[in-house]
Amino acid sequence: MYYQKVKEATEFIQRRIPQVPEIAIILGSGLGEFAETIEDKIVLKYSEIPHFPVSTVKGHKGNLIFGDVKGRKVLAFQGRFHLYEGYKIEEVVFGVRVAGLLGVKNLIVTNAAGGISQFLSPGDLMVIKDHINLSGENPAIGEDAQYFGERFFDMTYAYDKDVIEKAKDVYKKNGVDYKEGVYAFLKGPSYETPSEIRMLKILGADAVGMSTVPEVIAARQMGIKVFGISCITNMTAGILDKKLSHEEVIEVSKAVEERFIKIIKDIIEIM
Numbered sequence: 508m509y510y511q512k513v514k515e516a517t518e519f520i521q522r523r524i525p526q527v528p529e530i531a532i533i534l535g536s537g538l539g540e541f542a543e544t545i546e547d548k549i550v551l552k553y554s555e556i557p558h559f560p561v562s563t564v565k566g567h568k569g570n571l572i573f574g575d576v577k578g579r580k581v582l583a584f585q586g587r588f589h590l591y592e593g594y595k596i597e598e599v600v601f602g603v604r605v606a607g608l609l610g611v612k613n614l615i616v617t618n619a620a621g622g623i624s625q626f627l628s629p630g631d632l633m634v635i636k637d638h639i640n641l642s643g644e645n646p647a648i649g650e651d652a653q654y655f656g657e658r659f660f661d662m663t664y665a666y667d668k669d670v671i672e673k674a675k676d677v678y679k680k681n682g683v684d685y686k687e688g689v690y691a692f693l694k695g696p697s698y699e700t701p702s703e704i705r706m707l708k709i710l711g712a713d714a715v716g717m718s719t720v721p722e723v724i725a726a727r728q729m730g731i732k733v734f735g736i737s738c739i740t741n742m743t744a745g746i747l748d749k750k751l752s753h754e755e756v757i758e759v760s761k762a763v764e765e766r767f768i769k770i771i772k773d774i775i776e777i778m
Contacts, residue, residue: 508651509597509649509651510651510654510655512557512558512601513558513601513604513605513608514608515557515558516556516557516558516559516601516605517605517608517609519556519557520551520556520571520605520609521609523549523551523573524549524573524582526580527580527609527610527611528573528580528581528582528606528609528610528611529579529580529581529611529612529613530576530579530580530581530582530611530612530613530614530615530775530778531581531582531583531584531602531603531606531611531613531614531615531731532581532582532583532584532614532615532616532617532771532775533584533587533602533603533614533615533616533617533719533722534583534584534585534586534587534617535587535616535617535618535619535718535719535738536618536619536740536757538617538619538738538764538767539568539585539586540761540764540768541583541764541767541768541771542568542570542572542583542585544576544768544772545572545574545575545576545581545583546574546575546576547574547575548572548573548574549572549573549574550570550571550572551570551571551572551573552569552570552571553569553570553571553586554569556571558601559571559601559602559605560588560594560598560599560601560602562586562587562588563592568585568586569585569586570585570586571583571584571585571602572585576772576775576776577772577773577775577776578776579775579776579778581775582606582609582611584602587599587602587718587722588601588602589695589696589717589718590642590644590694590695590717590721591694591695591696591717596644596645596646596648596721597646597649597651599646599721599722600646600721600722600724600725602722603722603725603726603729603731604655604725604729606726606731607655607725607726607729607730607731611731612730612731612732613731613732613733613734613778614722614723614726614731614732614733614734615733615734615735615736615771615774615775615778616635616719616722616723616733616734616735616736617735617736617737617738617767617771618690618716618718618719618735618736618737618738619716619737619738619740620633620690620714620715620716620737620738620739620740621698621699621714621715621716621739621740621741621742621743621744622713622714622739622741622742622743623691623704623707623708623712623713623714623715623742623743624688624708624713624714626686626688626713627686627688627713627714627739627742628739628742629739629740629741629742630738630739630762630763631684631686631738631739632678632683632686632736632737632738632739632763632766632767632770633686633687633688633690633713633714633736633737633738633739634671634674634685634686634687634688634734634735634736635666635687635688635689635690635719635735635736635737636666636671636687636688636689637665637666637689637690638665638666638689638690638691638692638719638720638723639689639690639691639692639707639710639711639712640692640720640724641691641692641693642692642693642694642720642721644694644721645721645724646721646724646725646728647660647724647725647728652728655725655728655729656728656729656730657728660727660728661727662724662727665723665724665727665733666723666733666734666735667732667733667734670732670734670774670777670778671687671734673774673777674734674770674774677770677773677774677777678770680773681766681769681770681773683766683769683770688712688713688714688737689711689712689713689714690712690713690714690715690716690719690720690735690737691707691710691712691714691715691716692715692716692717692718692719692720692721693715693716693717694717695717696717698743698744699715699743699744700744701744703744704743704744714737714739715743716737719735719737723735732778734774734778736767736770736771738763738767740758
């Protein structure tokens with residue numbers, strides 16, 4: 508039973524961390540170095556935790572890290588799970604389910620994404636104000652949904668409006684241009700065609716990626732407050748006459764690492 512597996516993983520982690528984490532953060536492709544700045548950390552490998560999936564993507568180290576950031580108790584997922592790796596939707600959100608049972612009340616989601624909007628450029632840290640789920644998947648489907656919250660739940664404010672407002676001051680304080688937009692989620696792993704990008708633009712998407720949305724849905728079902736950032740690593744197909752690659756995603760993510768870490772630390776402080 509899925510719920511039992513989540514519970515066993517939760518109990519394993521509870522025995523190894525001294526306090527309830529206040530905030531969880533999921534670190535996307537190339538953004539995992541933030542975890543190295545966590546103080547007094549306890550590191551658990553995903554492979555050590557019962558029933559936990561294992562990251563198979565370059566740029567995802569596969570560690571669960573507990574520790575202190577600006578006086579807050581943080582649980583960092585250094586690597587996530589994707590549908591394109593062959594995982595089922597319930598496995599993709601396994602870590603979020605565990606975080607909820609641990610008592611986490613706030614979640615920060617991060618990802619690497621392709622820019623669609625003309626107002627975005629590679630290196631931008633786009634605050635996610637809403638999302639479009641085009642995967643045909645939803646982690647709340649299934650008989651175990653009752654253990655994690657209501658079957659039918661509101662997604663009007665999937666990303667917390669108060670935190671988004673506070674984020675504007677955080678960006679200003681750090682001298683980073685504030686950008687916000689709508690994130691579209693597709694399964695991948697192939698990048699989108701120029702025609703698909705034109706469609707997404709018509710639908711109102713500003714950026715597109717292959718993650719994040721399942722975790723956000725799972726978190727909101729469990730009553731967890733969410734804030735999201737997309738690191739724009741490239742412009743999407745048809746925007747520039749340039750071949751897309753995962754190497755470029757990692758390279759740009761590394762280039763914005765310092766700004767990203769400053770922003771995330773300050774967001775943690777105000778959540």
